[in-house]
Amino acid sequence: MRCPYCSNLEDRVVDSRESREGDVIRRRRECAACERRFTSYEKIELPTFQVVKRDERREAYDRGKLMRGLQIACRKRPVPQAQLERIADSIESVMADAGEREISSQALGTMVMDRLRGLDPVAYVRFASVYRRFEDVDAFVKELHRLK
Ligand SMILES: [Zn+2]
Incomplete structure (x- = not known):
């Protein structure tokens, strides 16, 4: 994922955690270039029409x-x-x-x-x-x- 601070595209996941309801996964990432950390969320796509x-x-x-x-x-x-x-x-x-x-x-x-x-x-x-x-x-x- 693109680092929000320096726009570098390489990072590593330092922590991965599921929400209590199991519907969201939160990942802490560390940028490989500037080493700053940021968070991404993974969610199931809801039915949409x-x-x-x-x-x-x-x-x-x-x-x-x-x-x-x-x-x-x-x-x-x-x-x-x-x-x-x-x-x-x-x-x-x-x-x-x-x-x-x-x-x-x-x-x-x-x-x-x-x-x-x-x-x-x-x-x-x-x-x-x-x-x-x-x-x-x-x-x-x-x-x-x-x-x-
Ligand atoms: Zn960065």
Whole structure:
């Protein structure tokens, strides 16, 4: 890696440490030329694709937003959080395996509904009735808040 002090490209790793959650590796490096030390981080690349809305606007897929929509649909329903995480995992792996960079918000909603249907009928109906009309997680979350 390029030394931030002298731009030399040779260095050696003096220490390597994994974060407590195991998602980041931090390396202390020492420049072979000026011998100053600096830190680099290695991270897993998160699944990334664009969601194409009905009006053709594109927005980066946001797992947090999807999880909020699922949690609201499953409010007071006996669905464990881990099952909802699995829905998001499965959608992300479908996208990764297909090498897809884009998905319509409609197709994304359909994938969610297919998975929710077998899990909890009430959550499915809640999600489906609102999502079908809005096809947008933001609008969906707002509508569900209004319905409460
Ligand atoms: Zn240097």
